Structure formats: structure tokens, C-alpha cells
Amino acid sequence: MSATTIPPVTAPRLEIRNMVRAFGGTRVVDDVSLKVMPGQVTCLLGPSGCGKSTTLRMIAGVEMQDSGEIYVDGQLICDTVFRIPPERRHIGLMFQDFALFPHLTVGDNVAFGLSGSKAEKRARVEELLDKVGLRRFIDGYPYLLSGGEQQRVALARALAPRPKIMLMDEPFSGLDNRLRDDIRDQTLELLKAEDAAVLLVTHEPEEAMRMADEIALMRRGKIVQQGAPYNIYNAPKDRQAVAFFSDINVICGKVQGALCETPFGQFLAPGVADGGEVDIVIRPQHLKIEFDRNGKGPEPTPQNGVAARGEVVRARFMGSESLVEIRMDYDGSVLKATVPNVFLPQVGRPLWLMFRRDRCFVFPRESA
Numbered sequence: 001m002s003a004t005t006i007p008p009v010t011a012p013r014l015e016i017r018n019m020v021r022a023f024g025g026t027r028v029v030d031d032v033s034l035k036v037m038p039g040q041v042t043c044l045l046g047p048s049g050c051g052k053s054t055t056l057r058m059i060a061g062v063e064m065q066d067s068g069e070i071y072v073d074g075q076l077i078c079d080t081v082f083r084i085p086p087e088r089r090h091i092g093l094m095f096q097d098f099a100l101f102p103h104l105t106v107g108d109n110v111a112f113g114l115s116g117s118k119a120e121k122r123a124r125v126e127e128l129l130d131k132v133g134l135r136r137f138i139d140g141y142p143y144l145l146s147g148g149e150q151q152r153v154a155l156a157r158a159l160a161p162r163p164k165i166m167l168m169d170e171p172f173s174g175l176d177n178r179l180r181d182d183i184r185d186q187t188l189e190l191l192k193a194e195d196a197a198v199l200l201v202t203h204e205p206e207e208a209m210r211m212a213d214e215i216a217l218m219r220r221g222k223i224v225q226q227g228a229p230y231n232i233y234n235a236p237k238d239r240q241a242v243a244f245f246s247d248i249n250v251i252c253g254k255v256q257g258a259l260c261e262t263p264f265g266q267f268l269a270p271g272v273a274d275g276g277e278v279d280i281v282i283r284p285q286h287l288k289i290e291f292d293r294n295g296k297g298p299e300p301t302p303q304n305g306v307a308a309r310g311e312v313v314r315a316r317f318m319g320s321e322s323l324v325e326i327r328m329d330y331d332g333s334v335l336k337a338t339v340p341n342v343f344l345p346q347v348g349r350p351l352w353l354m355f356r357r358d359r360c361f362v363f364p365r366e367s368a
Ligand SMILES: Nc1ncnc2c1ncn2[C@@H]1O[C@H](COP(=O)(O)OP(=O)(O)OP(=O)(O)O)[C@@H](O)[C@H]1O
Pocket: 023, 028, 046, 047, 048, 049, 050, 051, 052, 053, 054, 055, 203
């Protein structure tokens, strides 16, 4: 009889289960569970005040949860009775305002959390400063460095003790836009090379899309959706999840026989009872603009449905695309469409809009 080989199961590097934290009777973190594998970047993404930082602080051990457990490599490190102190959790921290020590050299800043012989420490400091391209500043002081360089030193300092987990709270928000993109890319490269599990908190969808292997979308203390950036963007759970990543257009309608009749034709609304209301949500880049042909629009197509007429109220050039706002004849509402490059039609010009059926989302109407 041949032996069966069972593939090794890798425990998540970091796992939190059913974490709860309330302040003044309000649950700001409300039953949050999450796993991060080694070498993976998970972004906790959500609007200001939704509980992201509190989640991170509990994992770091500087805030206690009311209930829930934290595991590192499958080992419990904290629940409501047992607690490993922050300094023994092998967790690296990087926050926006996590300043360098001004009285220490760049090298001593990076060496700060290191143990071992002087030579070992020096070797690790040089290795990391090399990786962030700042070895030449090893004996200089932080004030000599630009904001971006200081941030790279802070990253080197956080990674120096080879943390199993890196927690990053809006680490790039103090940097100007163009610098930020470069530093994000460099940071990502270094984090991957060090194989840490990274939990990064941000309220910026672009940052999450750029950095994350997985996004956990958080709202009012709960994780509402979790998945690869592509899936979160293309299969959002609800209207708010679409709106978090881009402008949206919303067409409202009533359902009859699992179909919703609109000025753009019929939309499927499976699972919605007769008389139920739905929001049909579409991003501006997926509205299709068609020209008016002697008062008529294009013929309906299965892919794009029926065209509806409107008039241009505003058109603006945005750099890589143009944003055209169109007031619709059917109810006077204004829809937004983006078009690549330059398209700046005159105000008042009639245009027809069609809806990409494969790109719109139909959600049951949410009560306010
Ligand atoms: N120590 C505290 N005492 C009372 N309320 C707190 C405390 N810490 C956080 N809160 C409240 O908990 C809620 C969540 O805060 P948290 O900082 O976790 O949110 P966040 O999503 O990280 O927001 P931001 O991006 O603005 O930092 C907020 O309403 C905040 O005011």
C-alpha cells in the first residue's frame, strides 16, 4: 500500500478571531476576523473612524480587546485572559507619525531594536540601508534627510529585527503624491523580500489597490468584504463598496418578475420580490456615449441595452480622460461619463447614453 503524502498546511502568520472593542457602549471594532499569510500584504481599507487603527492597536498589544483572540503562526498570543506583551510579539510597527529619534544617527536608529554583537548589528543595518538606498547616510542625522528618506529609514528600522508581522497605519500619508508612489513600490519590494505578513491600514482605495494582495473592506467596525483587489473592484458587495473606489451613477427602479424596467431597457434583478426597489449602479467609465443622429440614438444591443437621450451640462478635461456630465431627458438627473483622452462636447449638445450590461451592478435598494 502506498503512503499518501499530505501537503503541509501553512498556518496563517497572523490570525485574529472575533475581535471586539467598544468605547462608551459603541462597538468600534465589531466581530472582526482576519488572516494574513507570510509574505502577503492585506490592506484594511475603510473610511475614517471605521475602526481600522483600533484593530491594528489591539494586534500590536497597545490596546486590549473586549473579546476575541490573536494568533501568530497558529499560537495564541492574546485573548481576554492570556496576553503576551507588545515587545515579545515579533511585530514591527510603522505609522505616519512614527518619527525617527533625532539624537541618534540613521544607523543607530535602524539598530535600535536589534540584539546581537556589534558586528552583527552593523551588518544588518548596512544590509537594510542598502536595500532602501540610504547607506551613505548611515552616520548622518535624521534632520539631513527628506520626508521620503526618513520614511525609508523608519521602514528599515521596523524591519531590522526581522518581525514576523508588520503593522502599518497610513504610513505614506505624510508624503507628497509623486514621492509616495515610488516609496510605496520600494516598500512593497522590501516587505516581500523580508517575507513578513503585512497588515496595512489605509483610507485610500488607490493605495490599497497598489499595495494589497488582499483587501479587507471595513465599515462601521465590521469587515464587509474581503478578497483580491480585482474581485473587490469588479464584484463589489453593495452600492457603498462600488462608491468607495470611484464615482458612481445610480438608476433606481422597481422589480416585476425579476426584471427592472428603466429608460435604458430591462435589467435582470434575480431574487428581488415583485415591487422591490433596486439601485442599478455603474461607474462613469462604463457609460457609453453615442452621438445624436437627427434626433435619434443608436439601436438597442444586447450588450449595451437601450440608449437614453440627454444634454451636456459640463465637460472637463482631467488629464488622461475627460469627464462629461449629461442631464437626462427622462427625469432631469445628471449622469457622469468618462472618456479616454480629450472629448469636450459643447454644453447643450444632445448625446445618448448606453449602459454596459456586463459592467453594472444591481443591488436591492438599501434603506437609508
Ligand atoms: N481610546 C478611545 N476612546 C474613545 N473612543 C475611541 C478611542 N479610540 C478610538 N475611538 C473611537 O473609535 C472609532 C474608531 O477609531 P479608529 O481610530 O480605530 O478608526 P480609523 O478607521 O482608524 O479612523 P482614522 O482613519 O480616522 O484613524 C472612532 O470613532 C474613534 O473616535
